[in-house]
Amino acid sequence: MAKARYHHGDLREALLDAAEALVRERGADGWSLREASARVGVSPSAAYHHFGSRDELVRALSEVVLARLGSHLRAAMDATSGHGAERLVACGRAYVTWAVLDPAVARLVFRGGATEPQSAVSPHPHDVLTTELDRLADTGLLPPQARPGAEFVVWAAIHGLAVLLIDDLVHIDDRRDVELQTERLVSATLNGLAQETAPPADRPLPRTAHTQRVAQSQDAGPSPRTFSP
Amino acid sequence: MAKARYHHGDLREALLDAAEALVRERGADGWSLREASARVGVSPSAAYHHFGSRDELVRALSEVVLARLGSHLRAAMDATSGHGAERLVACGRAYVTWAVLDPAVARLVFRGGATEPQSAVSPHPHDVLTTELDRLADTGLLPPQARPGAEFVVWAAIHGLAVLLIDDLVHIDDRRDVELQTERLVSATLNGLAQETAPPADRPLPRTAHTQRVAQSQDAGPSPRTFSP
DNA sequence: CCCAGATCTGAACAGTGTTGAGATTGCGGT
DNA sequence: ACCGCAATCTCAACACTGTTCAGATCTGGG
Numbered sequence: 001m002a003k004a005r006y007h008h009g010d011l012r013e014a015l016l017d018a019a020e021a022l023v024r025e026r027g028a029d030g031w032s033l034r035e036a037s038a039r040v041g042v043s044p045s046a047a048y049h050h051f052g053s054r055d056e057l058v059r060a061l062s063e064v065v066l067a068r069l070g071s072h073l074r075a076a077m078d079a080t081s082g083h084g085a086e087r088l089v090a091c092g093r094a095y096v097t098w099a100v101l102d103p104a105v106a107r108l109v110f111r112g113g114a115t116e117p118q119s120a121v122s123p124h125p126h127d128v129l130t131t132e133l134d135r136l137a138d139t140g141l142l143p144p145q146a147r148p149g150a151e152f153v154v155w156a157a158i159h160g161l162a163v164l165l166i167d168d169l170v171h172i173d174d175r176r177d178v179e180l181q182t183e184r185l186v187s188a189t190l191n192g193l194a195q196e197t198a199p200p201a202d203r204p205l206p207r208t209a210h211t212q213r214v215a216q217s218q219d220a221g222p223s224p225r226t227f228s229p
Numbered sequence: 230m231a232k233a234r235y236h237h238g239d240l241r242e243a244l245l246d247a248a249e250a251l252v253r254e255r256g257a258d259g260w261s262l263r264e265a266s267a268r269v270g271v272s273p274s275a276a277y278h279h280f281g282s283r284d285e286l287v288r289a290l291s292e293v294v295l296a297r298l299g300s301h302l303r304a305a306m307d308a309t310s311g312h313g314a315e316r317l318v319a320c321g322r323a324y325v326t327w328a329v330l331d332p333a334v335a336r337l338v339f340r341g342g343a344t345e346p347q348s349a350v351s352p353h354p355h356d357v358l359t360t361e362l363d364r365l366a367d368t369g370l371l372p373p374q375a376r377p378g379a380e381f382v383v384w385a386a387i388h389g390l391a392v393l394l395i396d397d398l399v400h401i402d403d404r405r406d407v408e409l410q411t412e413r414l415v416s417a418t419l420n421g422l423a424q425e426t427a428p429p430a431d432r433p434l435p436r437t438a439h440t441q442r443v444a445q446s447q448d449a450g451p452s453p454r455t456f457s458p
Numbered sequence: 459c460c461c462a463g464a465t466c467t468g469a470a471c472a473g474t475g476t477t478g479a480g481a482t483t484g485c486g487g488t
Numbered sequence: 489a490c491c492g493c494a495a496t497c498t499c500a501a502c503a504c505t506g507t508t509c510a511g512a513t514c515t516g517g518g
Contacts, residue, residue: 005514033505034505042466044467046466048508113397160384160385172436178433185385190421199413200409237496278495
């Protein structure tokens with residue numbers, strides 16, 4: 001392979017791959033830029049022609065993996081023959097199982113924080129959830145008054161279980177038990193939402209970090225990113 | 230203040246305080262052991278007489294903060310005049326609000342991972358949740374068949390929202406809206422649990438990382454900490 | 459063919475966690 | 489009151505980190 005070449009060819013991609021492998025081997029924080037560069041066979045400073053900093057590498061990797069997770073979720077749902085709620089349960093199961101099977105990478109991605117607004121993380125897991133809940137509302141399985149913002153309730157539940165597991169705050173030995181627990185969680189959440197009557201008039205609508213430009217053009221005012229304590 | 234003294238007096242506590250302040254100022258990872266030592270007025274190596282490593286400092290700090298969160302939750306529940314579900318809603322509100330108001334420290338603690346089994350994190354947030362759900366089951370608001378493991382469902386939901394917010398994956402501008410979203414989440418989860426019929430016979434019971442010695446003496450076999458993929 | 463610009467190297471900088479040898483101190487026993 | 493021992497802290501050093509920058513090397517388009 002083009003090893004002795006002065007120009008690498010596709011160093012950017014190679015660094016992303018090496019970083020991902022290192023995360024998997026040594027944990028989300030147990031690796032260095034220099035190590036990834038060395039593994040690719042390149043000097044440490046070469047990386048700075050493709051990423052402005054180590055953090056930028058991490059963000060780029062996060063976006064790649066997040067998009068992969070998105071299509072994984074979609075595929076898991078489509079592989080289900082079930083109707084209605086079963087698809088959403090499959091989605092949650094895929095989400096949690098994915099995190100548990102690749103905990104280091106999951107930690108990195110979930111902790112990566114907000115991705116760039118213009119970044120094309122597609123399909124974003126949140127969007128997958130959103131379209132599925134739309135489907136449930138159309139089917140009538142989810143009453144219309146419970147639909148707005150329901151994706152955040154479901155996402156919080158699923159994400160919470162995944163994070164509790166990969167951070168070792170909760171421990172489940174068997175993989176099958178992880179799935180059972182996830183199914184219970186999603187079912188309970190969905191049933192709870194279905195039971196909702198009229199929402200309060202001022203129910204808040206959260207925003208995802210990967211907001212698209214469309215939403216930006218609507219509200220001109222600068223949206224504060226922090227609370228005033 | 231004993232400043233020029235060779236022996237500090239209570240360096241361990243001082244380092245914990247300095248570290249917490251640094252986390253709050255510069256983020257969960259934006260500080261160094263050396264910086265904390267310098268702020269306390271002590272050489273970097275002095276810290277190693279109280280903590281085996283930087284990670285050990287972080288773990289110790291996590292346990293302190295986690296215990297503080299536990300009693301904060303208990304206090305928030307006791308401050309509620311409401312009966313039944315309202316107490317649990319107050320607990321969730323306190324959990325999420327606490328995280329959002331001190332995001333850097335919350336990140337550190339939640340990411341700290343499993344605390345030492347013998348560590349006396351008391352009261353642990355998970356235990357607060359557990360006893361409250363016991364109360365709900367006793368009152369009859371939560372059917373008995375839904376009780377086992379219900380704390381993990383509720384915890385996952387609450388924790389998920391908190392983590393999504395502090396990691397900037399979801400954004401809610403106003404603090405009041407955070408509370409409203411939390412209330413919806415807890416109510417929905419609890420209602421969903423209340424609707425549960427008989428559970429599957431082999432429903433898994435997760436374990437918290439802060440397992441107490443009692444549980445250890447029951448099962449003699451070594452409990453594997455990882456899944457086999 | 460040739461050279462502008464992208465790409466990579468090498469050496470350097472400040473800062474990090476961690477270690478080990480020695481200085482300083484407080485405390486319990488005589 | 490003293491001594492010695494163990495706890496506590498300092499100092500200097502190690503290997504390693506992210507990052508910068510001047511210069512070497514390659515590549516594609518005129």
